[in-house]
Amino acid sequence: MKISHLTILALFGMAMMSPASAQPKKPNVLFLIADDLNTALSGFGHPQCKTPNLDRLAERGVKFENMHCQYPVCGASRASIMSGLYPYTNLTLGNEGTLRGSMPDVVTLSQTFRNNGYYAARVSKIYHMGIPFEIIAGTAERDDPLSWDQAFNIKAAEQNAPGESTNWSPKDKGSQSFTGVIATGGDSDHADGMAADRAIKILDNVNDKPFFLAVGFVRPHVPLVAPKKYFDSYDRDKMEAPVVPEEDLDDVPGFIRGYKANDTTYGVTPELHKGLLQAYYASISYMDAQVGRVLDALEEKGLADNTIVVFSSDHGYLLGHHHKFQKQHLFEEATRVPFIISVPWLQDQHGRGTKKITELIDLYPTLTDLANLPAPDTLHGTSLKPLLSDTSSSAWIKDLAFTISRSGGESIRTQDYRFTQWGFGEKGMELYDLIKDPGEFTNQATNPEYADVVKTLKKQLLGKREAAGFEKNRAAIQATVKFRKKK
Numbered sequence: 001m002k003i004s005h006l007t008i009l010a011l012f013g014m015a016m017m018s019p020a021s022a023q024p025k026k027p028n029v030l031f032l033i034a035d036d037l038n039t040a041l042s043g044f045g046h047p048q049c050k051t052p053n054l055d056r057l058a059e060r061g062v063k064f065e066n067m068h069c070q071y072p073v074c075g076a077s078r079a080s081i082m083s084g085l086y087p088y089t090n091l092t093l094g095n096e097g098t099l100r101g102s103m104p105d106v107v108t109l110s111q112t113f114r115n116n117g118y119y120a121a122r123v124s125k126i127y128h129m130g131i132p133f134e135i136i137a138g139t140a141e142r143d144d145p146l147s148w149d150q151a152f153n154i155k156a157a158e159q160n161a162p163g164e165s166t167n168w169s170p171k172d173k174g175s176q177s178f179t180g181v182i183a184t185g186g187d188s189d190h191a192d193g194m195a196a197d198r199a200i201k202i203l204d205n206v207n208d209k210p211f212f213l214a215v216g217f218v219r220p221h222v223p224l225v226a227p228k229k230y231f232d233s234y235d236r237d238k239m240e241a242p243v244v245p246e247e248d249l250d251d252v253p254g255f256i257r258g259y260k261a262n263d264t265t266y267g268v269t270p271e272l273h274k275g276l277l278q279a280y281y282a283s284i285s286y287m288d289a290q291v292g293r294v295l296d297a298l299e300e301k302g303l304a305d306n307t308i309v310v311f312s313s314d315h316g317y318l319l320g321h322h323h324k325f326q327k328q329h330l331f332e333e334a335t336r337v338p339f340i341i342s343v344p345w346l347q348d349q350h351g352r353g354t355k356k357i358t359e360l361i362d363l364y365p366t367l368t369d370l371a372n373l374p375a376p377d378t379l380h381g382t383s384l385k386p387l388l389s390d391t392s393s394s395a396w397i398k399d400l401a402f403t404i405s406r407s408g409g410e411s412i413r414t415q416d417y418r419f420t421q422w423g424f425g426e427k428g429m430e431l432y433d434l435i436k437d438p439g440e441f442t443n444q445a446t447n448p449e450y451a452d453v454v455k456t457l458k459k460q461l462l463g464k465r466e467a468a469g470f471e472k473n474r475a476a477i478q479a480t481v482k483f484r485k486k487k
């Protein structure tokens with residue numbers, strides 16, 4: 001049969017007109033997660049921190065600007081993401097133990113992909129790893145082997161890397177202090193560069209089998225180690241600390257008031273604060289550059305059009321907000337995380353953001369939905385897919401995010417309020433009116449004008465924790481939660 005020039009031209013024309021990428025039958029997944037990263041991304045409106053590569057990803061994806069973790073500490077949050085379950089059900093309540101140890105039959109996110117013909121691989125920290133110890137040792141003791149076909153640990157010097165080291169929080173002399181290292185050497189001489197190298201090597205070797213590749217970056221978790229050029233991109237003197245009313249903590253329940261407070265735990269002066277922020281942002285920019293290297297590799301290998309890319313963090317982080325630092329708090333800066341999902345064949349909303357309330361447990365059903373895989377019917381989350389096609393979709397009905405923490409802390413975040421209780425309701429409450437007080441500075445829990453709001457939100461919180469598995473597992477939960485000892 002003779003094919004005419006016209007036919008060829010017509011076929012060529014059709015190929016040119018077809019969308020840049022059609023929905024692949026078995027899309028790949030690249031899941032990137034940073035450690036202890038709050039929403040300090042330039043693409044999320046941060047005025048000082050620079051994240052050009054994540055911003056580039058956001059331009060070809062959707063930003064979730066009201067995404068909250070389920071527990072603002074590494075181990076519990078990661079177990080929640082990977083199981084798709086609230087911590088009250090998966091019983092990973094902190095950094096102790098393993099997900100599989102508390103739920104032997106759990107089918108994790110990547111395990112579902114494995115069970116459906118995917119190659120699943122882990123690079124560095126996906127489940128909890130103690131940082132810096134486990135990077136120095138090259139281990140991942142709380143990993144879940146059933147989640148992966150292959151797993152690669154990273155071994156780096158961390159705070160022992162050569163360079164100029166400073167502890168910006170002199171009252172904390174331990175491994176979780178804000179120690180920054182202006183490191184000598186290049187990207188690949190330190191942990192996140194090594195993780196990117198490994199991820200790129202894996203992408204070099206993927207064959208026809210679809211993949212689920214999870215890459216865990218450990219910055220900006222302390223120690224804040226990054227090559228010098230990333231420190232040089234920030235002028236230390238110009239770093240701006242959060243503006244916090246002096247009396248902010250006066251109305252916080254006494255039970256939790258001093259927890260990780262600057263004056264008792266860190267000793268960060270205004271001058272030291274600038275150095276601390278420079279080190280945190282330098283670590284983010286270093287991590288961001290490694291994300292960029294992996295994204296470039298995806299493009300170069302022709303995999304970008306059929307790979308879903310997700311970027312997030314395990315929880316937020318306080319940097320002097322509320323005169324406190326780090327994690328396990330139940331303020332917005334600790335529960336909220338950056339979240340970007342790029343689906344190449346769903347392009348209409350690319351570059352947009354959504355302020356709809358979403359939770360990290362929504363990731364699991366989203367990815368199985370996008371890949372057309374069967375998900376366990378026990379998952380607690382909801383597929384975000386409607387928001388990927390319409391960022392203001394009325395089909396999205398989730399109206400609160402549920403986050404728990406140490407000391408029986410339980411918090412719900414609605415569009416208008418945050419309501420928190422401590423000691424499972426016995427150690428005080430906080431209510432913040434986010435419309436009038438987005439900084440969460442004035443606790444309205446005992447203000448009579450808000451009595452009805454407290455009543456409604458308390459009822460919602462109790463309903464949510466019941467749905468999350470509280471009553472069923474009450475004894476186990478209360479045994480695991482350590483109350484802060486009164487001094």
Ligand SMILES: [Ca+2]
Binds near residue numbers: 250440
């Ligand atoms: Ca306050």
